[in-house]
Amino acid sequence: MLSIKNLHASIDGKEILRGINLEIKAGEIHAIMGPNGSGKSTLSAVLAGRAEYEVTEGEVIFNGKNLLELSPEDRAREGVFLAFQYPVEIPGVSNINFLKTALNEIRAYKGLGPIEAKDFLALVKEKQKLVELDGKLANRSVNEGFSGGEKKRNEIFQMAMLEPQLAILDETDSGLDIDALRIVAGGVNKLKSKDNATVVITHYQRLLDYIVPDVVHVLYKGKIVKSGPKELALELEEKGYDFIKDEIGA
Amino acid sequence: METLAKISTTENILKLIEGSAVPSWMGIAQQRSALDAFSLVGIPNRKSEEYKYVNIELLLKGNFSLSGFDKITNQQLETAAFLKDAILIVVENGVYNKTHSSSSLPKGLEIVDISEASSNTIFQEHFAKYAAINSDPFIALNTALALGGVFVHVAKNAVIETPIHIIHLSSISENTILNYRNLIVLEENAQLTLIESYEKIDSSAKLFGNALTEIVVAASAIVDHYKIQDEGDSGNLISTTQVIQKKQSNFSTHVFTLSGLMVRNNLTIVLDDQHIETQLNGLYITNGNQVVDNHTLVDHRKPNCNSTELYKGIIEDKSSATFNGKIYVRKDAQKTNAFQSNKNILLSDDGTINTKPQLEIYADDVKCSHGTSTGKLDEDKIFYLRARGISEASAKKLLMHAFASEVVDTVKVEALKEYIEANISKRFE
Ligand SMILES: Nc1ncnc2c1ncn2[C@@H]1O[C@H](COP(=O)(O)OP(=O)(O)O)[C@@H](O)[C@H]1O
Ligand SMILES: [Mg+2]
Numbered sequence: 001m002l003s004i005k006n007l008h009a010s011i012d013g014k015e016i017l018r019g020i021n022l023e024i025k026a027g028e029i030h031a032i033m034g035p036n037g038s039g040k041s042t043l044s045a046v047l048a049g050r051a052e053y054e055v056t057e058g059e060v061i062f063n064g065k066n067l068l069e070l071s072p073e074d075r076a077r078e079g080v081f082l083a084f085q086y087p088v089e090i091p092g093v094s095n096i097n098f099l100k101t102a103l104n105e106i107r108a109y110k111g112l113g114p115i116e117a118k119d120f121l122a123l124v125k126e127k128q129k130l131v132e133l134d135g136k137l138a139n140r141s142v143n144e145g146f147s148g149g150e151k152k153r154n155e156i157f158q159m160a161m162l163e164p165q166l167a168i169l170d171e172t173d174s175g176l177d178i179d180a181l182r183i184v185a186g187g188v189n190k191l192k193s194k195d196n197a198t199v200v201i202t203h204y205q206r207l208l209d210y211i212v213p214d215v216v217h218v219l220y221k222g223k224i225v226k227s228g229p230k231e232l233a234l235e236l237e238e239k240g241y242d243f244i245k246d247e248i249g250a
Numbered sequence: 251m252e253t254l255a256k257i258s259t260t261e262n263i264l265k266l267i268e269g270s271a272v273p274s275w276m277g278i279a280q281q282r283s284a285l286d287a288f289s290l291v292g293i294p295n296r297k298s299e300e301y302k303y304v305n306i307e308l309l310l311k312g313n314f315s316l317s318g319f320d321k322i323t324n325q326q327l328e329t330a331a332f333l334k335d336a337i338l339i340v341v342e343n344g345v346y347n348k349t350h351s352s353s354s355l356p357k358g359l360e361i362v363d364i365s366e367a368s369s370n371t372i373f374q375e376h377f378a379k380y381a382a383i384n385s386d387p388f389i390a391l392n393t394a395l396a397l398g399g400v401f402v403h404v405a406k407n408a409v410i411e412t413p414i415h416i417i418h419l420s421s422i423s424e425n426t427i428l429n430y431r432n433l434i435v436l437e438e439n440a441q442l443t444l445i446e447s448y449e450k451i452d453s454s455a456k457l458f459g460n461a462l463t464e465i466v467v468a469a470s471a472i473v474d475h476y477k478i479q480d481e482g483d484s485g486n487l488i489s490t491t492q493v494i495q496k497k498q499s500n501f502s503t504h505v506f507t508l509s510g511l512m513v514r515n516n517l518t519i520v521l522d523d524q525h526i527e528t529q530l531n532g533l534y535i536t537n538g539n540q541v542v543d544n545h546t547l548v549d550h551r552k553p554n555c556n557s558t559e560l561y562k563g564i565i566e567d568k569s570s571a572t573f574n575g576k577i578y579v580r581k582d583a584q585k586t587n588a589f590q591s592n593k594n595i596l597l598s599d600d601g602t603i604n605t606k607p608q609l610e611i612y613a614d615d616v617k618c619s620h621g622t623s624t625g626k627l628d629e630d631k632i633f634y635l636r637a638r639g640i641s642e643a644s645a646k647k648l649l650m651h652a653f654a655s656e657v658v659d660t661v662k663v664e665a666l667k668e669y670i671e672a673n674i675s676k677r678f679e
Contacts, residue, residue, distance in 0.1 A: 048637050076639035088634045092652025101648065102638040109639070141652075142634075158638060 007058035018222035034219035077109035081164030083155035090142035127160035148175040173207040185210030205233040260292030275365035284393035318424035336415035344397035344430035358408025395429040406437040413443035421451035431462040436471040450481040497523035507534040532561035533657040536569035543572040550583040570602035590620040
């Protein structure tokens, strides 16, 4: 589904990603772990199409298409979804209007007509339940005045509404208490199918107790320095990132 | 060169006036002193502090007429009457058109052709008493030349439920200077929603409109006032609103500048007693070579009054917008709360925004604040929306609507709000 080869990216002339290689197949869950500043959010931003980052080398193929050539909206329409580490607040744009616009533009891209008002409302209700999002939040302005946890839940709500093929969750667990974590993870698991894939970016292995990955990658200074089964996350938790540094001789 | 140009524009206009038939309903003496006041100052040039961001001399270059009007068709009038549920007042080429205006009026409401109101004692008490001819050359010019307009009177305790819609519709076949004015008087405890719209039938002839509305809000009266300015690419408009508020009254105004080559708003509100509430809201959306200039003055003269002001603008292309917000808090006006905010979004590199809050506070026990901001559309927000599959164009549209909604949401007349929203949507296409 997704194939990243030798991806280099920089911002303001400073190289952040220094040769990433990653293969993700439908039905898989990948975890990416790594210390602060290792480039996790940069990788997700580059995949989502943030223009500030310059890709200097490498390629990203998504379902046979060159992802890097697509606009951010076309990537989303093709099925890439990024749950932001820091979702922005957009006062004056209602969550509902925002989602309806998004859904309809994605549908138009696929040659479908706009969704019926009543089908849309039914969908909102169903997905709200999935992430236990308060109905009042759905009617408010996008993320405005939401708590940290509510913002993260709203990201998963949007993901549930848009049903992407590839979801990248950038530290969706940070700032969540254990109940919220369980709800968010529950939502992700319920949306999981053999046709879609999930990349879980996290700092702590805690989330991986709830969302069990097929593979764990360690990102360090812009490179994936180690990949392994889910037990690798536990090892990281136990020994800290220093053991990776020792292992790779950094 | 500057002085020469000044003399020539003003002299041109004086010559034009001399050679034209000027209506005399305001009384020759009053008109003469107004004309004298105008000649003394003349058309402001760019050195004039109050008009330095609008080049009015340039706009008045060339030949103008005082009577280059075309007949307006019924169809055109119907289109301009965009509110279905309203008491209609048609001011056609500066003159009240009674035939096309609503004839059955609710109890307590009186509408009179301003040029036939001079024998009315209430009219006499208030007419030209607030807009001072020596305070501004366009007030003087208007007081010398106004063709017509309406005098609206709301009796004591009368609550007029249906909004009044004054349609100022103009159609011209040659470049024309048009002066017209209204006087609105609310007696004690009366209530009124007043919508003034300004439109011009599309043509290449340039309109230079000089419109003046005086509004008297007696004790405990409530006025909800709207201006919808939409005269298109060949319309230039000086729009003066002069308001006087008495004890415990409430006046709110909402000024929407949707089009026009040049629009200058002079809005002055005098809070002339205690416990008065005042809200000023404005939204201007400019593009092309448009120049929009909002000058507001809130004059707190007595204690215990509150004023809140919010003006927002979206500036595109080479257009330019000015906001100058004066707040006076006089020595007597203790316990005043006065807040002002002006926020702008600049969509192009060639656009200009001049914003100048001007607070003059002579009382010591007051709460006053002002803030201005000018920025671009937030890239982080645009990206967030695009990352959900929304095109860049729709993302920007959503954000512009969101920005404007803070002002649009202050509109209390639902049908008017829908009209404005639809108009804004069209602008963002
Ligand atoms: N907009 C930016 N401008 C300059 N440097 C940046 C920017 N964004 C990220 N960086 C730098 O890139 C590196 C990686 O950041 P990031 O991808 O956010 O790491 P992580 O998500 O793994 O904590 C850090 O050194 C950070 O300071
Ligand atoms: Mg990060």
